[in-house]
Amino acid sequence: MRSVRLGILGSGKGTNCRAILESIKSGALAAEARVVISDVFDAPILDIAREFSVPNAYLPPGRFRTRLEPQAEVEVVRMLRDADVELVALAGFMRVVKSAMLDAFPRRIVNIHPSLLPKFPGLEAWKQALVAGERVTGCTVHYVDEKIDHGDVIAQREVPILPNDTAERLHARIQTAEHELYPTAIGQVCRQLSIP
Numbered sequence: 001m002r003s004v005r006l007g008i009l010g011s012g013k014g015t016n017c018r019a020i021l022e023s024i025k026s027g028a029l030a031a032e033a034r035v036v037i038s039d040v041f042d043a044p045i046l047d048i049a050r051e052f053s054v055p056n057a058y059l060p061p062g063r064f065r066t067r068l069e070p071q072a073e074v075e076v077v078r079m080l081r082d083a084d085v086e087l088v089a090l091a092g093f094m095r096v097v098k099s100a101m102l103d104a105f106p107r108r109i110v111n112i113h114p115s116l117l118p119k120f121p122g123l124e125a126w127k128q129a130l131v132a133g134e135r136v137t138g139c140t141v142h143y144v145d146e147k148i149d150h151g152d153v154i155a156q157r158e159v160p161i162l163p164n165d166t167a168e169r170l171h172a173r174i175q176t177a178e179h180e181l182y183p184t185a186i187g188q189v190c191r192q193l194s195i196p
């Protein structure tokens, strides 16, 4: 199977990006990371890209907080196209993707979210699950559409909520699940894309 050319977008720690890059390096994921882009200048995700010798870039996001400036989104599309990217993986990218990207990569943008969607979209989903008194939460990989943390589900993994769980401990266990689920789910999408 040929390698699918991947672009990764993130705003923070980059632990999911690391899991993807490790999975590629080990040969478990038949993909090639072409570029890592962040809207946060000093985000650790860019250091992780450098550690794995993946081309990386900071993209100034513009004046909005929850989405990119339209011109910045056009610029991301240009960067992804320049890198010849076929599939875009959002890995902790904390902005809503709008039409410039969705039109450029139709059904080619995937995201990971720390809840069992459609439950608890939005910020700090693990805290939302705790406050709601759930006994089970988890993580979801899904195709991205115009709504927040919404779109066809590709894969989900359950994580039990334990008695006396704290937000920190629960989030850590969800992240461990994410690091297994995301590379596997991307592999599933890559297999479909690489069929001639």
Ligand code: GAR
Pocket (backbone or CB within 6 Å): 010, 011, 012, 013, 014, 015, 016, 017, 091, 092, 093, 112, 113, 114, 122, 123, 124, 125, 149, 175, 178
């Ligand atoms: C992950 O838990 C991911 O599910 C979440 O951000 C974290 C990024 O961590 N994404 C969302 O909440 C999207 N709505 P990372 O930078 O260590 O991969």
